Amino acid sequence: MQTISTQYGDLIPQYTDDDLRKREILPVEYHPSGALKSVPLETQTVIATPAGDIPAELVSFHENGTISRIFPLNGKLSGYWSQEDEAGLAEVLTLTTPFGLVRARILSVSFHDNRIMRSLTLWPGETISVPTPAGPVETRIGVSFTREGKVASLEPAKPLSVPTPAGEMTVFDPDAVGVNGDRNSLVFDEDGKVAQAVTTLTRLTVVHPDGHHESFIPEYRESLCGDSDREVVPMTVCFGKKEVSIRTNPDSAPTVLPRVGHVFFAEPYLPQLASPFGELRCSI
Structure with missing residues (x-):
């Protein structure tokens, strides 16, 4: 047992592993400079953060000694301790975010080194309403913020129509993984315009300088359920200041086209009509 002094008070690192949740003693880590990097705590300890x-x-x-990320719970999932067991310990917290108060069960909260909240990660099944340049958005998994406290990205809880430089696109990522809320499907630039949209419900058509048209739609893959079923793969479209990047498959390189000389326009795309036998997406 030892005590580590921080600007947030004295912390006692984990030194026992005698329960179902903590089956090993995790190490205290340090930055190359010698500054404290991470510390697993022996018991749950209330820490005063900029969010509360x-x-x-x-x-x-x-x-610089400020908090990077804080986890209310840190149990090890195993055959003896499930995600449902861990979720049963999660408390509803009231936190001050850059857009106001939030009440939800939280997996983690991260901060920039200037103490502004960097991201908020929600427990599976939790949603919050987030005000954005595209209007209020019901959000799952998480939301991230710039160093100035503006909404940088979020994960829509359901298909959402948003304005983009190509017109209205329906944003939703059925493959989104809730590890943290740092990177999400819907991304805004510093001006509040949509910089990235992940979609399974939009076709993007490009008119090239010579007049010919090229269309991009989400691709298909074999379903994780097997049995020759197929499911749609989310398509990612990134709108840069000078170019547009289109990735129809996460395992392939994106198509990058300059904005000058090209015309981009979006329209609804219904995969179930392209695949009349339907699609089946497994939960993992």
Whole structure:
């Protein structure tokens, strides 16, 4: 047993592993400079953060000593301890975010080194309403913020129509993984315009300088359920200041086209009509 002093108070690192959740003693880590990087805690400890008081079992730090990420729970999932067991310990927290108060069960909260909230990661099944340049959005998994506190990205809880430089696109990623809320399907640039949209319900057509048309639609893959079923793969479209990047398959290189000289327009695309036998997506 030892005590580590931080600007958030004294913390006691984990030194026992005698329960179902903590089956090993995790190490305290340090940055190359010698500054504290992360510390698993022996017992859940309430820490005063810029977002409010948060009970913590694992905390990581920036080199300047400010909190990088804080986890209210840090149990190890196994055959003896499931995600449902861990979720049963999760408390509803009231946190101050850049857009106001939020009440939800939280997997983790991260901060920039200037103490502004960087991202909020929600427990599976939790949703919050987030005000964005595209209007209020019901959000799952998480939301991220710029160093100035503006909404940078989020994961829509259901298909959402948003304005883009190509017109209205329906954003939703059925493959979104809720590890953290740092990177999400719907991304905004510094001006509040849509910079990235992940979709399974939009066709993007490009008119090239010579007048010919080229269309991009989400591709298909064999379903994780097997039995020769197919499911649609989300298509990612990124709108840069000078070019547009289109990726129809996460395993292939994107098609990158300059904005100058090309015309981009979006229209609805219904995969179930292209695949009349339907699609089946497994939960994993």
